[in-house]
Amino acid sequence: MAGYILKRLISALPVLFGISIIVFVIMAMIPGDPATAILGSYATPENVEKLKRDLGLDKPMMQRYFIWLGNMLQGDFGRSFSLNRSVLDEVLDRFGATLILAGTSFVLCSILGIAAGVVSAARQYGLADRAITFAVLLGISIPSFFLGMMMILIFAVKLRWFPVSGMWPIYGARDLYALISHLTLPALSLAVVATGVIARLSRSAMLEVLRQDFIRTARAKGVHERSVIWRHALRAAMVSIIPVLGVQAGFVLSGAVYIEMVFQWPGVGRMLVDAILKRDILLVQGGVVFVAACYVIFNITVDVAQSLLDPRIKT
């Protein structure tokens, strides 16, 4: 198992390398001159020249890429001019908040989505199936940012069950209770779309499995139908559900950008949008590379989980 994990980690290296190249190339496409963008159009030419030298912009592309990569590997992602802070520090701070939001959402959508899919398949064409199918359709059609706004309107403003926005109360203790009450609405809004997608795929994966011979064997043994569905069928269906979970994790992470805007959540997505509007390129670059690298690592975890579940995969 350890060997397998190591093998997967090594195979991720070219992907990480590729990601850094892609980000670098995109950023190099920026028209005009980042130094001018940073200093504003009223800067003196001498200042612009000096900044260019400081940023290493006078060197050729290749060299610049390797300097940038080398610095990143040493943990130096550069300095954000708009925040006047180390990019890595800022990204790490913000990423924690995003991880709490997206992580909670991911757990929610995995559990709810799989449960809904299983129930839907087990009661195919029944009332529960119809209700779930309709809810799923609604869920995958509603823009998460609109859903978030409606959640605020109903549950925060009208019913006053939850705070309107933010991650922590402005006054008062920053305890678990405060976090949960702030987290509930954004995490739910973020989870809805992925829940729908996972429910759909779980349903069809279950239907596929339920027709297999080993299900008939389980029934012929006298295993109770509940175990047939939740043990035999679900276990086998998980083999095709888990890769979907991996993909959906990417969508949850992406959707977090909108939800962070709607709920004023101090995450990395909102940081990126602000950085783009302020043209803080180093911050964007660092944030994107960091989050993408985390996602690659996460996908390795998914592969490992898959190999633990399915003994037929050679590890």
Place this chain on the structure above:
Amino acid sequence: MMAFPKLLARNRLALGGLIVMGLVVVLALITPLLPLADPDVTNTANRFKRPFSEGALLGTDHLGRDLLSRLLWGTRLSLAVGFTAAIAAATLGAAIGIIAGYYGGRIDNIIMRGVDMLMAFPYILLALAIVAALGPGLMNALIAVAAVNIPFFARNIRGITVGIAHKEFIDAARLSGMTDARIILTEVLPNVVPVIVIAISTTIGWMILETAGLSFLGLGSQPPQADLGSMLGEARSALITNPHTSVVPGAMILIIVMAINLLGDGVRDALDPRLKSGALSRPMPTTMVKRTMPVPEAKAETLLALRGLKTQFQVKDRVYKAVGGVDLQVNPGECLGLIGESGSGKSVAALSIMGLVASPPGVITGGAVYYRGEDLIDAPYEKLRSLRGNRIAYIFQDPLATLHPLYTVGDQLIEAVRAHHPFNKTEARAHAIDLLKSVRIPNAEQRVDSYPHEMSGGMRQRVGIAMALANDPEIIIADEPTTALDVTVQAQILSLLDDLRRERGLAIIFITHDFGVVAQVCDRVAVMYAGRIVEEGPTRTILNAPAHPYTARLMACVPELGQGRRELAAIQGLPPVVDKMPKGCAFAERCNKASDACRQANIELVRHGANSLVRCISPETSALEASE
């Protein structure tokens, strides 16, 4: 393809989606012609008017602009951007995919590596990076959304192209000296266009949502121009005081995306052949029962008796009569062979006993199954479950498919025991090891922790048998248990079953298409053809002097010892299609003794000789011969 609109029309939800989408598109197209207020004229005196107020049907926004007008213009813009992004992504993606798939080799490798890397990003990071580079703006948002979707199209289309690139007509075109460019345009492209169109239709809702999202973040359309996303983004600050300014554009996005999704689902369902054939419906815990005729009485007290059992498969409006009235009985310690070609209904009859015929489409429409005088057909689920694997157990044909691939054989054995006995885990495990030993599996202590895929076919089938023995049943129904195995293993399994039967006094129903197997283990044999028993009697009698012409022909096909196996289909002709049963003898088409009388009316199963039954008006043997 002609039936496609019809299929779509039959799916009411998809039709609804189509109508709504059509309406929205028409509205967007005629927006410039409608008598609307200018969407960009501000009038702060009139700000935040409620919907249905005078002069503003949907009210006004924070700058006093008419919301209805802004909504329609915004919809127009959103649709245009979404469609453009989809088409741009599809075109570029398809081009990349076709090139990679057509040329293959090195080019393919490099391109697909790049695609994989792009797909390793959570898509929005890539979109944000592109917008960051190009700067905020609707056009740039469009480029970003299109760009992040290119890998998806490229990968799909490449897969299709690889399949086409190796077809003969492509080779022929190459040999005839056509240039690659011409081959791609004239031979490859027409074949992938339908796939591209389907991919566009499934992603367009997504594209609309994504561009709206970027605009919502303030990275897409810039004021005063507004698409639905930026309308929503601007309205956000007034969400609490004036929710209508948010609800109007938000609801519109929801309506559009939902209509597209409904339509997309309808298209997918219409094109999916598995849905039509019912292959995607789940089998229920027990076979459906719809008995219309009176239930036949149990005759004498026997262990297990089938009386006039009828099982059908009902697919859409066609009915396949798989089992058309079967009578059978087994006594304690007896081995009954049930023999016939594949499709004769022997397996379906056997599965009907415990309600294991997949349903839908299977339905038991008549007859009864008496276990110790009790009818199992209308038994409630819990009653059936308590008998399944406990008193009546099954052994199935292919143990690789019939054992759960992800649990160890030990777990599966333990489960079989614990389904009926309150053993704790340790007791059950010890019992599982004993079971493995009883079917002569060496190293049972280690084997108990193996997965099915780690065992040989013969070993797996021993596990299947151990599982059937787990609760010391009275009856075992073995459905071609040796068919998937090679000859030596087959012989071992047969002698194992025979020993077990003698040791434990088991009754066995042995389903097979092989007379050699029947000769080895069965006391009595019933021959099935087209869903009915055509002959039944002691094995010796039937093997020596088959009375039914069909049995005689089947036996003529049995291989001589050491000659390898011949298929039963060696009989000329095919069995009748079970949804079009002839009036008279079902075998008449293939029988060389067939006369007019055979085709007139139903042929009854009648006593023939001392212990046999036959369903034929001119049997091969006289009743006297049959009695010997």
